[in-house]
Each structure stands twice: as structure tokens, then as C-alpha cells.
Amino acid sequence: KIYVGLLAATILFIATNAGVIGASRITYAMAGYRQLPAAFRKLHPKFKTPWLSLVVFAGFVSILVLLPGKTNFLSTMYSFGAMLSFTVAHAAVIQLRRKRPNEELAFRARPNFNWRGVNWPLFAVIGGAGTTLSWLDVVIQYPSTRYAGMAWLAFGFAVYVVYRRRLGLS
Numbered sequence: 001k002i003y004v005g006l007l008a009a010t011i012l013f014i015a016t017n018a019g020v021i022g023a024s025r026i027t028y029a030m031a032g033y034r035q036l037p038a039a040f041r042k043l044h045p046k047f048k049t050p051w052l053s054l055v056v057f058a059g060f061v062s063i064l065v066l067l068p069g070k071t072n073f074l075s076t077m078y079s080f081g082a083m084l085s086f087t088v089a090h091a092a093v094i095q096l097r098r099k100r101p102n103e104e105l106a107f108r109a110r111p112n113f114n115w116r117g118v119n120w121p122l123f124a125v126i127g128g129a130g131t132t133l134s135w136l137d138v139v140i141q142y143p144s145t146r147y148a149g150m151a152w153l154a155f156g157f158a159v160y161v162v163y164r165r166r167l168g169l170s
Helices: 002-032 051-066 071-099 122-141 143-167
Strands: 112-115 118-121
Touching: 002 051, 071 118, 071 122, 071 143, 118 122, 122 143
Parallel strands: none
Antiparallel strands: 112 118
């Protein structure tokens, strides 16, 4: 029991750390492409890290989400977001192969199959189907997650459109 508990705690700590660091880096990159405010791109003068992104995601948002203590809802929301992002990533790989079939890639995963002149990446097709089904499972089984997740997406798209219009980019 002790070993399993320590192992689980270690894995969760590593996963949380990766998520926080990943979120701050994605925020930093998005700010560089003017998809988020430039403040998220500012680096700490001493540590050279995107400090505002880290404060927002590791500090403010983490505390805000954990305060209610609804861990089941939090875990299903995490599944909602993770499966949706994995599905989008798989779809992006497939679309890249469809739109630019002759572009030379530094690395091309195998196995692939040719159909209608497109070299389809088998792992992206299977992975995309699997993550889509997993996302649909969460959406169908958990109404609170379905409504909160869809509201979160709608809010994010609305804020993005308003922000880009204010910049004169959309």
C-alpha cells in the first residue's frame, strides 16, 4: 500500500509539473504569435522563464480550480481538455498530410497507407479515432463536464475573436 501510494503521488506530481510547464510554454508561444496578450511573453529578468504564465497557471488558476474540492469534476474536465487536444493534434497531422502531401518532412512516422493520393499516417488515424471516442465518452457520461467544457470552449473562442479584432488581425 505504501509503495503504490508513493508511486501514485510521484506520478501525479510529475504529470502536474509537466502540465504547468507545458501550459506556460504554450501561453508564451501563443503570445509570440499575437494570439494572447504580449504580457504573457515577458521573461523574468533573472530566471528567464515566462513568469506571468507560470503565476497565472501554476498559481491563480490552480488555486481557483482546487478551492471547491470537486476532484471528480476536475478530473473529468481534465479528460475533456486532454482528449480534445489530442484529437485536434491527430487531426492536424492528418490535415498536414492532406494539404501538403509532397512536402519533405524531417521525420515521417510509419506505418502509413496510401488512399486517394494521400499518404495517411496510420497512428494519427487510429489515435484520432481513439481520442475522439474517449472525448465523446466523457461528454456523454458527465453532463456537468459537458456543459462546463462546452461553455469553456465557447468563452475561449469569444475572447479570442474579440482580442484578435482589437488587434486588427481578424
